[in-house]
Amino acid sequence: MVMKSKVLGLAVASFVLAAPLIAEVESNDPxxxxxxxxxxxxxxxxxxxxxxxxxxxxxxxxxxxxxxxxxxxxxxxxxxxxxxxxxxxxxxxxxxxxxxxxxxxxxxxxxAIEEWWYPMYMKERCPGLPDWQALKDCAEEFATLETAPMGRYVGGPVTWGGFDEERVEALELDFEVVHAGTDAALFAELESAYQRQDPIILWIYVPHWAPAKYDGEFVEFPPYSAECYSDPSVGVNPEMAYDCGKPRGxxxxxxxxxxxxxxxxxxxxxxxxxxxxxxxxxxxxxxxxxxxxxxxxxxxxxxxxxxxxxxxxxx
The missing domain is CATH 3.40.190.10 (Periplasmic binding protein-like II)
Structure with a gap:
């Protein structure tokens, strides 16, 4: 798992709920x-x-x-x-x-579902979707000025983990992973691209409002297994782990x-x-x-x- 920062100390401002106590409790420690x-x-x-x-x-x-x-x-x-x-x-x-x-x-x-997601207008530009192998042929359709000719995948904040860089390498996808700094920034990227019909593929999760508000689909990667994450010999790339989709559950x-x-x-x-x-x-x-x-x-x-x-x- 990616671990980018230590747990913030208890000196961090913490909000204490204010409500009347209505029961005896075993300890008043917070x-x-x-x-x-x-x-x-x-x-x-x-x-x-x-x-x-x-x-x-x-x-x-x-x-x-x-x-x-x-x-x-x-x-x-x-x-x-x-x-x-x-x-x-x-x-x-x-x-x-x-x-x-x-x-x-x-x-x-x-x-939970957390996976690569694209708006439906991108399927017109990459018609083999949602099969992940379509991304091998049309990565450039997802490129931006900063990443061209590589496609651009907008991942969640790095603290979320998710192994997207490892998946891109293992599946030999011509994509650059760019992490959004915050949850809000992630969905601001989607809103901006969607309004202009700009190329985008990004991390979307459920439960969330985005899949209901925006018309799109999750990419269908090779099915997840624990062995896919731990044993390079398992999966479509016999040399590398993480050559499958994310788990769900x-x-x-x-x-x-x-x-x-x-x-x-x-x-x-x-x-x-x-x-x-x-x-x-x-x-x-x-x-x-x-x-x-x-x-x-x-x-x-x-x-x-x-x-x-x-x-x-x-x-």
């Missing part, structure tokens, strides 16, 4: 939930924080790197991570849980192993908590497309779903 750099994760984590606060727990949000956060989860400096994607985070999650210092708290209820919750002992009630709430792709995509659209503040999106969800989360709290 439960530290990690925040990352995409809207869905911020919404998901702040909903979880709001529920824990309503249950009487002291909650802090701490900005942390997606992959590097596992260092803090192992030591107990960080306590809960609400979105570990099967697509990009499973390797790091498995390594962390194998130490016994981190536990997988179960699925969030969301199912659940989005997981992870926690410091000490959470269950120190805050057993909170652990049960976290384990019970679920949302689905459709409701998360709708909330992300509220924030990203309608400009609704994330805290207001969370507050609306809490109001609309009180009976649901109250059952998780056990009221």
């Amino acid at each position: 439960i530290r939930l990690t925040l990352h750099d995409w809207s869905g994760q911020l919404i998901n984590t702040k909903i979880m924080g709001a529920i824990l606060q309503q249950a009487g727990y002291n909650v802090e949000f701490v900005q942390a790197d997606y992959i590097a956060q596992f260092a803090g989860l192992k030591t107990g400096d960080l306590h809960v991570a609400m979105e570990i994607w099967e697509t990009t985070g499973r390797e790091a999650l498995d390594e962390a849980t194998a130490t016994g210092q981190v536990v997988n708290v179960g699925e969030t209820g969301m199912s 659940p989005i997981w919750k992870a926690a410091w192993a000490g959470v269950q002992e120190k805050w057993p009630g909170a652990y049960d709430i976290i384990a019970n908590y679920t949302v689905n792709n459709d409701e998360m995509s709708a909330m992300v659209a509220k924030a990203d497309l309608e400009g609704v503040d994330i805290d207001d999106v969370v507050a609306s969800w809490m109001t609309d779903n009180k009976d649901r989360w109250s059952g998780w709290v056990g009221q």
Whole structure:
């Protein structure tokens, strides 16, 4: 996994929820939930924080790197991570849980896709799509002035991992990987290109509003297998690993192993908590497309779903 920065220290400004305590809890020490750099994760984590606060727990949000956060989860400096994607985070999650210092708290209820995606007007310029092999013949259709004659692939922020450079090399694609600096910048690239019908192929993920707003398709790479990532002899290129698509599957919750002992009630709430792709995509659209503040999106969800989360709290 790519690891570009260390977990930010607890001196980083963290937001503490303010709400009346309504229950006795096992410890008043703050439960530290990690925040990352995409809207869905911020919404998901702040909903979880709001529920824990309503249950009487002291909650802090701490900005942390997606992959590097596992260092803090192992030591107990960080306590809960609400979105570990099967697509990009499973390797790091498995390594962390194998130490016994981190536990997988179960699925969030969301199912993840993260893959190369192109708007449908690009299929007219590269008619062999969505088959990945079409990219071998028409990479130049995706070129920009900066990358020509190489195609340009806009990847997610480098902290997301994903092995795009390795995939380009293993599949011998004439593409230059250019990473967006932030989640917002990634989708600004899409909006700008889409409006002008400019060439673009980029990292898109689900749950998200983009596949519903824009007409397009995911590239169909050779099917993922764990062996494809670990054994060069497996796959279409017998000399290199990562010669396949990204995995797909659940989005997981992870926690410091000490959470269950120190805050057993909170652990049960976290384990019970679920949302689905459709409701998360709708909330992300509220924030990203309608400009609704994330805290207001969370507050609306809490109001609309009180009976649901109250059952998780056990009221």
